[in-house]
Amino acid sequence: MSADTTPAHQVADLRRRIDDANYRYYVLDDPDIPDAEYDRLMRELQALEAAHPQLVTPDSPTRRVGAVPSSGFAEVRHAVPMLSLGNAFTDEEVGDFVRRIEERLGRAEPLFSAEPKLDGLAISLRYEHGVFVLGATRGDGSTGEDVTANLRTIRAIPLHLRGEGWPEVLEVRGEVFMPRAGFEKYNEHARLHGGKVLANPRNGAAGSLRQLDPAITAQRPLAFYAYALGTVEGGTLPDSHSATLARFREWGLPVSELIEQVRGVAGLLDYYQRMGERRDGLPFDIDGVVYKLDDYAGQREMGFVSRAPRWAIAHKFPALEQSTVLEAIDIQIGRTGAATPVARLRPVQVAGVTVTNATLHNADQIARLDVRVGDTVIVRRAGDVIPEIVRVVPEYRDPHAPVWRMPERCPECGSEIVREEGEAVWRCSGELACPAQRKEAIAHFASRRAMDIDGLGDRWIENLCDLGYVASVADLYKLELDDFLEMKRRADERDGTVPETVKGGKVATKWAENLVQAIDASRNASLERFLFALGIAHVGESTAKTLSSWLGDLDLIRHLPWPLFTLLPDVGGEVGRSIGHFFDQPGNQQVIDALLERGVRIADAHAPSPKLRAVLDMPSVLAAIGIPKLTRLRAEQLLAGLGGGSAIIQAQAHQLELAGVPKDTASALHAWLAEPARRGLLSASVAAVEQLLALTPASGNVQAGPLDGKTVVLTGTLVSLTREEAKERLEALGAKVAGSVSKKTAFVVAGSEAGSKLAKAEELGVEIWDEARLQAFLAHPEAMS
DNA sequence: ATGCCTCGAGTTCA
DNA sequence: CTCGAGGCAT
Secondary structure, three states, rough: HHHOOHHHHHHHHHHHHHHHHHHHHHHHHOOOHHHHHHHHHHHHHHHHHHOOHOOOOOOHHHOOOOOOOOOOOOOOEEEOOOOOEEEOOOOOHHHHHHHHHHHHOOOOOOEEEEEEEEEEEEEEEEEEEOEEEEEEOOOOOEEEEOHHHHHOOOOOOEEEEOOOOOOOOEEEEEEEEEHHHHHHHHHHHHHHHOOOOOHHHHHHHHHHHHOOOOHHHHHHOOOOEEEEEEEEEEOOOOEEEHHHHHHHHHHHOOOOOOOEEEEEEHHHHHHHEEEEEEEEHHOOOOEEEEEEOEHHHHHHHHHHEEEEEEEEEEEEEEEEEEEEEEEEEEEEEEOEEEEEEEEEEEEEEEEEEEEEEEEEOHHHHHHHOOOOOOEEEEEEEOOOOEEEEEEEHHHHHOOOOOOOOOEEOOOOOOEEEEEEEOOOOOEEHHHHHHHHHHHHHHHHHOOOOOOOOOOOHHHHHHHHHHHHOOOOOOHHHHHOOHHHHHHHHHHHHHHHOOEOOOOOOOOOHHHHHHHHHHHHOOEEEEHHHHHOOOOOOOOOOHHHHHHHHHOHHHHHHOOOHHHHHHHOOOHHHHHHHHHHHHHHHHHHHHHHHHHOOOEEEEEOOOOOOOHHHHOOOHHHHHHHHHOOOHHHHHHHHHHHHHOHHHHHOOOHHEEEEHHOOOOHHHHHHHHHOOOOHHHHHHHHHHHHHHHHHHHHOOOOOOOOOOOOOOOOEEEOOOOOOHHHHHHHHHHHHEEEEEOOOOOOEEEEEEEOOOOOHHHHHHHOEEEOOOOHHHHHHHHHHHOOO
């Protein structure tokens, strides 16, 4: 056995490699070994130390957990007090801060260190001869609690310093925090296993350090950044803050990469602005930034006011959370009848805007939060723009406030509000008898992505409906200029508003002319948009496109038995039935007839796509109908045995069995067929298969696109073309343009200011194209793969 | 049956 | 953007 494979050497080697791995991960942010490898090293070290207990040292990485649970925390006095910071909320306050320093020091634009203000817990770490010996919370600034055992479990905190040149005693101050990803993951795990769910990352970090059992702290995903100096004995440090932080890094202490050196008020405010923009994208929560005068001589000269230094200040971001009072919960009825509770709030400023409404999603959400009218609630505007109610403040609850219940009747039409078995949403059962659903249906029909009737907004739709000009979307196409003007006159009269006038005192009419023209322009519609505009449940843009491109003709679609729809990609039983149900309603067919009568034309009707031949087979249709026990395989046998689809309807039970179908399947089929409506559906479906086959061209111009079968995703802002144009051009080459990134995505086109989708793509290792690459590809699609 | 992956639907404010 | 839920691959 050679000298460097003795247990002592092996232990030393393993410890060095583990320390290096931690250093690369937490300080350099550049891990070089996978987690599994790290775990392997740790296990190896544990095994060696178990076999050779004499080799165990207190600063071994295996000793991070090991202390027994304590019954309380000892007090620790901070020799150098841990400071609190003054706050600035406005640019003026920052200007005042800088001016005070410049005046007292007699220097213009001194150098500042600008740092993110982490939302965690301030702590102090004491290293003696390079070994971590004591860690304490801030407490009241002069006395904190000894949480050494808990801090030892945090991998970002080195148990001994690297390199050389550290003073005999070094106190490092910094922030312990919980990165968002770790917080989410921890909570997900806790929810699944019935553990304690943490309210937010900040509370998570604080609570974790106050655990009496370090083994619990070890489970929590905590991290640490150093940002200040405490006591120093027996050694010297550089004469500036930024140089000290650089030294910290060399010694293996993690320091945020976001810290910068800036000058002048403009430099400070620019940093604040940039951090504000990046805030949502950071892996941890920050509640502002901190500016510190960089040179220690200047800091000493500035001194303190009470406990806060005059040489540093925290510039806070506007609060993302605010409390306000929930004044009412209203019910909003959507296009599909969904009854959505909306919180009416006492107006409050959140992250720079006034919030008065917030969605409560559905009744379950209200029950979860236990929100009641009159409650004081916390409102948040997080990464997205949409405000939400985070929780109620139970202390301010009126003890007599009743639990909120979904009203039994629709506030718009009085119909019953019902909930489907197993569904989350409650719906108004009034359908098109409900004025709210009618208005929403019309608004959807007219919307940009549907028929695109420019200028027909909510206000006009409301008036047209309320004053009886329009009951269905078809009525839009019989309106004339005078109808609009009369409608406006009556609306003004009703509301007591004064009609708008143009020069010369005449009543304004241009808006009405524009509307008539916009409605006329919408008469030429593509089948895809028209189908989408109808507002069939489960048929959005994508499904409308599928129906249009595969079937091609409105007349065909509106009379097709529903099982046929399920042959198309992404259309299953639920969606197929929904389409069929829509066209089964005589009222809907009448509306379509009226639209066509009043001049709506489908611009791009065509024969069914040749692609249809590949999927158009009788067994699939039979299997889709949902006859008990009748799988595709059985359907095939059945058809072979009976010699055709229509024979099934006439067949007696024993004939079915003769056809080679098991007894139970045969009797199930027979029982199913007993109902006339089902026989009708079956025979119509069988006939439709034949008809469709006859209509579908055998083959044809199914040319292979270079992107056939590939899914691509667009994100960010493109300069040379709009997102719509890019989508169309990619689709023309055979691509499917999806809205979210997954591992199946072929590539992501990232424009400027790309956000989460780009991050997701990077995470999944999906190919990323910039705009130039897209342009090059579109110019010569055949040249690239 | 289970677990992705998409799609549909609903939502706020300037 | 985010949920819920449908479709489909495994």
